Amino acid sequence: xxxxxxxxxxxxxxxxxxxxxxxxxxxxxxxxxxxxxxxxxxxxxxxxxxxxxxxxxxxxxxxxxxxxxxxxxxxxxxxxxxxxxxxxxxxxxxxxxxxxxxxxxxxxxxxxxxxxxxxxxxxxxxxxxxxxxxxxxxxxxxxxxxxxxxxxxxxxxxxxxxxxxxxxxxxxxxxxxxxxxxxxxxxxxxxxxxxxxxxxxxxxxxxxxxxxxxxxxxxxxxxxxxxxxxxxxxxxxxxxxxxxxxxxxxxxxxxxxxxxxxxxxxxxxxxxxxxxxxxxxxxxxxxxxxxxxxxxxxxxxxxxxxxxxxxxxxxxxxxxxxxxxxxxxxxxxxxxxxxxxxxxxxxxxxxxxxxxxxxx
Ligand code: 0PR
Numbered sequence: 001x002x003x004x005x006x007x008x009x010x011x012x013x014x015x016x017x018x019x020x021x022x023x024x025x026x027x028x029x030x031x032x033x034x035x036x037x038x039x040x041x042x043x044x045x046x047x048x049x050x051x052x053x054x055x056x057x058x059x060x061x062x063x064x065x066x067x068x069x070x071x072x073x074x075x076x077x078x079x080x081x082x083x084x085x086x087x088x089x090x091x092x093x094x095x096x097x098x099x100x101x102x103x104x105x106x107x108x109x110x111x112x113x114x115x116x117x118x119x120x121x122x123x124x125x126x127x128x129x130x131x132x133x134x135x136x137x138x139x140x141x142x143x144x145x146x147x148x149x150x151x152x153x154x155x156x157x158x159x160x161x162x163x164x165x166x167x168x169x170x171x172x173x174x175x176x177x178x179x180x181x182x183x184x185x186x187x188x189x190x191x192x193x194x195x196x197x198x199x200x201x202x203x204x205x206x207x208x209x210x211x212x213x214x215x216x217x218x219x220x221x222x223x224x225x226x227x228x229x230x231x232x233x234x235x236x237x238x239x240x241x242x243x244x245x246x247x248x249x250x251x252x253x254x255x256x257x258x259x260x261x262x263x264x265x266x267x268x269x270x271x272x273x274x275x276x277x278x279x280x281x282x283x284x285x286x287x288x289x290x291x292x293x294x295x296x297x298x299x300x301x302x303x304x305x306x307x308x309x310x311x312x313x314x315x316x317x318x319x320x321x322x323x324x325x326x327x328x329x330x331x332x333x334x335x336x337x338x339x340x341x342x343x344x345x346x347x348x349x350x351x352x353x354x355x356x357x358x359x360x
Contacts, residue, residue: 022327035262042254048241053254080218082182085206099146105132134165153184158304186212279303306334
């Protein structure tokens with residue numbers, strides 16, 4: 001068999017985006033795909049060889065820095081996504097503070113467990129309800145605290161923590177605050193009045209291009225309030241043209257930088273705003289249909305809606321048999337729908353109809 005025939009056969013086994021309702025990824029935009037292909041061979045690990053690609057990376061970082069109101073002292077890193085960004089933030093703050101405890105809300109993404117294991121950090125998990133409020137961390141910061149993590153768009157509910165208020169506390173207590181906006185970063189600025197970025201007294205923030213940024217996987221950004229903090233992870237890259245690296249990964253896809261640069265320029269703020277509003281329209285449509293059927297859910301804040309069910313795992317498996325792939329949260333007994341750009345009202349209509357049959 002021709003190898004491309006084999007590839008086709010493999011792809012046939014993959015779920016199609018017309019069936020995927022619980023993912024935070026989406027079909028990359030045509031413009032991003034084209035740019036990715038053009039830069040497929042470039043390596044930002046040796047950026048002295050790829051000066052043009054490096055410029056695109058810098059411009060893409062500038063774009064998100066502006067979106068998130070970074071001060072002029074900022075530095076940014078293009079990463080492979082939320083996991084790498086979160087690990088890198090904690091790596092830097094562990095080194096700067098020389099402390100080993102990190103405060104995270106109960107809803108924090110499991111990438112913080114990876115960071116804790118890799119960096120030998122102790123996670124102090126705040127048992128907060130749905131999202132983290134300022135009062136939840138009162139009295140929790142102590143001499144061992146390196147950093148606090150807050151979330152703008154948590155994985156389970158899409159809720160935004162009380163970041164402005166939490167930032168005030170962290171500032172008073174002199175501890176770093178990292179904001180995980182991997183999911184919410186490309187939606188909240190356009191549809192929410194909440195301040196979760198550098199306008200609050202945060203230390204760092206991550207935002208993912210391969211989620212609501214509509215670019216190709218892998219793409220995330222980590223922004224730091226102070227450029228000098230990058231020195232903590234500076235490594236001499238001895239055998240390349242490039243003298244220093246400031247990232248966890250060595251070889252890094254320049255194609256990711258080109259793709260995200262291209263799509264940001266193509267969409268512009270207005271384009272992302274329109275898309276975020278369209279996604280919210282789909283999520284409100286879902287809420288209306290669930291109301292009509294008397295199915296309970298957690299009120300959505302962003303384009304993510306958690307439906308209350310009796311046995312989340314079982315329901316998700318039944319839905320998968322009908323070729324609907326949703327997120328599963330066994331702890332809260334919910335199934336998660338994320339209205340990513342590929343999700344249409346038509347898909348939602350059919351899905352709610354099938355959901356009704358499954359939970360009967
Ligand atoms: N921070 C938050 C708030 C997240 O929701 C996620 C991923 C991450 C960090 C980590 O990002 P990367 O996976 O890019 O490193 N949240 C989703 C999850 O794990 C990602 C996802 C994507 C899930 C596609 C399913 C799927 O099909 O639940």
